[in-house]
Amino acid sequence: MTPDFVIVGAGFFGCVCAERLASAGHNILILEKRNHIGGNCWSELDPDTGIEVHKYGSHIFHTPNQKVMNYLSRFTSLNEYRHTVWTTFKNQVYSLPINLGTINSYYGLNLKPFEVEIFLEKERGKERYDNPQNLEEQAIALIGRPLYEAFIRGYTIKQWGKDPKELAAEIITRLPVRNNYNNRYFNDTFEGIPIDGYGALFHKLLQHPNIQVQLNTDWFHVRDQVYGNAPVIYTGPIDQFFDYKHGRLEWRSIHFERQLHEVADYQGCSVMNYADPQIPYTRIHEFKHYHPERLKSEKTVIYKEYSKIVSETTEPYYPVNTPRNARLLNVYKQESADLKNIWFGGRLGDYCYYDMDDTVEAALILVDKLL
Numbered sequence: 001m002t003p004d005f006v007i008v009g010a011g012f013f014g015c016v017c018a019e020r021l022a023s024a025g026h027n028i029l030i031l032e033k034r035n036h037i038g039g040n041c042w043s044e045l046d047p048d049t050g051i052e053v054h055k056y057g058s059h060i061f062h063t064p065n066q067k068v069m070n071y072l073s074r075f076t077s078l079n080e081y082r083h084t085v086w087t088t089f090k091n092q093v094y095s096l097p098i099n100l101g102t103i104n105s106y107y108g109l110n111l112k113p114f115e116v117e118i119f120l121e122k123e124r125g126k127e128r129y130d131n132p133q134n135l136e137e138q139a140i141a142l143i144g145r146p147l148y149e150a151f152i153r154g155y156t157i158k159q160w161g162k163d164p165k166e167l168a169a170e171i172i173t174r175l176p177v178r179n180n181y182n183n184r185y186f187n188d189t190f191e192g193i194p195i196d197g198y199g200a201l202f203h204k205l206l207q208h209p210n211i212q213v214q215l216n217t218d219w220f221h222v223r224d225q226v227y228g229n230a231p232v233i234y235t236g237p238i239d240q241f242f243d244y245k246h247g248r249l250e251w252r253s254i255h256f257e258r259q260l261h262e263v264a265d266y267q268g269c270s271v272m273n274y275a276d277p278q279i280p281y282t283r284i285h286e287f288k289h290y291h292p293e294r295l296k297s298e299k300t301v302i303y304k305e306y307s308k309i310v311s312e313t314t315e316p317y318y319p320v321n322t323p324r325n326a327r328l329l330n331v332y333k334q335e336s337a338d339l340k341n342i343w344f345g346g347r348l349g350d351y352c353y354y355d356m357d358d359t360v361e362a363a364l365i366l367v368d369k370l371l
C-alpha cells in the first residue's frame, strides 16, 4: 500500500510528525538508516551494568513550553532529576554555569550577590565590547577575560575546533551567568528524564497501528524505487538532500570512549566538563545519576566525550554557527522552499541547534499546517 506520508528519520521530529499524522488517520512509513528509532535521543540499558545510557550523549529534557509538555505527558512522565554540571580547570572543580560560587572560588574572594555586578563591571571595563561580534567578544562582555580564558576559551576550542573569534556570539548566550549560588543548569519550569527512559518514550510514540517503521534503510538508496508520489517529511541533512551542490555545511561530530568502573560512583555528578585545552575530551558523562529513583548498582559506566570534524564515517551532531555556514544554509533553504510535496525539519533538516522541546514544537507546528 502506498503510504500517505513517507518520513525520513525516526528522531524526535520524525516520530512526533508520525504520531500526529497517524492519529489523524494517515498511513505513515518511516525510513530510518540506523538500526534503532529515537535519533540522537535514543537510550538503552548498558549490558554490563543495567544502567540506562544515552547512546549519543547526555539528554536532559527541559522546557518552559506547556503545549509541548502536555503533548509529551501522554507518552511519558518525567522523573525528579535536576541537571547540574561541574567543570574542572587546572585540577580544581568549579560550579557551572558561572555563578557566585565559581567567581568566589576562582578569584579567592567572598563576594556577596549584590557585589557581583560591580565586580564583573570592573573586569569588563578592562577590555570593553559594547557590540560583541563573535563568541570571544560576547563572553568577555559578559564575564571579563580571566573567567573567559579559564572556563570558556579552551572548552570552546575543543568543542568547535575553531577560534572563538570565528564563532557566533549567540552560542555562549545559552549559558546563564548568576550572581548567587544557584547551580541548576536550566531555568525552565519543566525538567527531568523520561521515567522509563527515552527508548520507551519513542516506542510509545510509534505504537500507532498506522505507523510502519523500516530500520536500516537509507532514503537515498530507495527514494527512486518506491512509495509513489507520497509526500515526504525529510529530517536528514539539508545539504545532503541537494547532493551538496552548493558546498557542504560544516558539522561537528562526537566520539565517545566507554569505560566501566568497579565503583558505585565515579565522579559524583552526571556531567563533569574539562576546561583545560590540554585534556583531549570535553566532558565525562556518568549516566546512573540521571535516574536517582532506580536501584543503584555497585558498578558504573562512563562515557568520555571527544569532539571532532565530520567525515564520511562519522555522524553529524552540531551545526557550526559561522557566517559562512549561515550564508550557505540560506541558499539551500531558498531552494527547498521551491519544492513541492516535501517538507524539511529537525536539527539536520533545518541545520539548527534545536533542543528537544524546540524540535517537538516545530514538528507539532508542521503537522498543524499539513492537516
Ligand code: FAD
Residues within 6 Å of the ligand: 008, 009, 010, 011, 012, 013, 014, 031, 032, 033, 034, 037, 038, 039, 040, 041, 056, 057, 058, 059, 060, 061, 062, 217, 218, 219, 220, 235, 236, 237, 254, 317, 318, 345, 346, 347, 348, 354, 355, 356, 357, 359
Ligand atoms: P535526530 O535525533 O538527529 O534524528 C534524525 C534521524 O534521521 C536520525 O535517526 C538519522 O539516522 C535519520 N536520518 C538522517 N538521514 C537519513 C536518511 N538519508 N535516511 C534515513 N534516515 C536518515 N536537547 C535537549 O533538549 N536536551 C539535551 O540535554 C540535549 N543534549 C544534546 C546533546 C548532544 C550531544 C546533541 C548533539 C544534541 C543534544 N540535544 C539536547 C538536542 C537533541 O539531540 C535534538 O533536539 C534532537 O535530537 C532533534 O531530533 P531530530 O529528529 O531533529 O534529529
Ligand code: UDP
Residues within 6 Å of the ligand: 087, 096, 151, 152, 153, 155, 156, 159, 171, 172, 174, 175, 273, 274, 275
Ligand atoms: N561552554 C564553555 N564551557 C563549558 C560549557 C560550555 O565554553 O564548560 C560553551 C561552549 O562554547 C558550548 C556553549 O557554551 O558550545 C554551550 O554549552 P552547552 O552546555 O549548552 O552545550 P551542549 O550541551 O549543547 O553541548
